[in-house]
Amino acid sequence: MYLPSATQSVVEKENTTNREVHRKNKEKQKQDNCMATVDQKVTIDCPWSIYSTIIALTFCIPFNAKHSLLSAGKRKYVQVCVQNLSDLCFQLSDNSLKNSADCTDLQLVPLNPESQQVIYSKQSIFFVWELKWTKELPLSLQCLFSVSFCPATSEEQSLTLKPFTYEFQVENFFTLYHVKTEIFPPLGAEYCKTGSLCSLEVSITRLVDLSEVDRDEALTESD
Numbered sequence: 001m002y003l004p005s006a007t008q009s010v011v012e013k014e015n016t017t018n019r020e021v022h023r024k025n026k027e028k029q030k031q032d033n034c035m036a037t038v039d040q041k042v043t044i045d046c047p048w049s050i051y052s053t054i055i056a057l058t059f060c061i062p063f064n065a066k067h068s069l070l071s072a073g074k075r076k077y078v079q080v081c082v083q084n085l086s087d088l089c090f091q092l093s094d095n096s097l098k099n100s101a102d103c104t105d106l107q108l109v110p111l112n113p114e115s116q117q118v119i120y121s122k123q124s125i126f127f128v129w130e131l132k133w134t135k136e137l138p139l140s141l142q143c144l145f146s147v148s149f150c151p152a153t154s155e156e157q158s159l160t161l162k163p164f165t166y167e168f169q170v171e172n173f174f175t176l177y178h179v180k181t182e183i184f185p186p187l188g189a190e191y192c193k194t195g196s197l198c199s200l201e202v203s204i205t206r207l208v209d210l211s212e213v214d215r216d217e218a219l220t221e222s223d
Contacts, residue, residue: 036061036085062086065145065166071175076131078108078170080145083124089152092117094163097129100142107132118152131173141170178205 037060044053063082070077078097084090093116097108108129119125127145131137145166180203185192192198 036064060086062088062090062149063164065164067143067145067166067168067170069170069173070128073178074175076137076173076175077111078129078131078141078143080127080166081124082119082127082147082164082166084119084121087121089118089120090149091152092119092125093148095127095147096145097127098144098146100144100167101138103138103141105133105135106138106141119149137173139171141173143168143170174208176206176208178207179203180205 037058040057040059042055042057044055046053062085064085065083066081068079068081070079080097082092095110095112097110099106099108109132111128111130117125127147145168146163148161148163150161182201182203183192184199184201186196186198189196
């Protein structure tokens with residue numbers, strides 16, 4: 001997204017006091033927006049003029065994305081979190097997650113609503129896909145997440161914007177541990193009640209051996 005800014009020629013005409021105020025306001029605006037920005041400059045040359053016009057462009061990245069691999073028993077899921085960094089509200093649609101390797105033995109089944117979603121300022125929305133495989137999981141999975149977006153206001157919905165994309169790689173699909181928790185009522189009681197002291201039992205079972213990298217980072221048996 002492009003945020004308009006003053007040209008270099010206009011800025012040069014300002015006095016020192018105005019430049020200082022402009023700089024402080026710009027820094028405060030960046031702090032308030034908390035958006036990742038990319039600054040570029042475009043030089044415009046005219047054949048009938050010996051002077052060049054420099055225009056400063058600031059492109060703001062509206063979203064931030066991160067992924068995680070979830071597992072429940074023998075089922076595995078890929079989760080993508082999209083965070084709105086801007087002060088605007090957007091309408092999201094047509095989300096997809098594709099495997100770049102085109103592995104026929106692996107399917108990514110979406111568990112997301114097909115309807116459009118509104119993501120508000122500073123809000124995060126999660127997308128989840130279930131991994132289904134017929135033979136065995138690959139060593140790594142190269143994924144490309146894509147979602148279309150447009151401003152949620154009706155006046156700006158006609159804008160044509162390219163979809164937001166996020167590319168990532170997932171490795172080590174193996175489930176190392178199985179965690180089970182259960183809460184028991186006090187001795188002699190049938191149910192857990194408010195104000196009564198109950199016991200929490202946590203069971204952790206190792207399913208597979210740790211790899212060399214995980215073994216170096218894992219706690220020792222004495223710990």
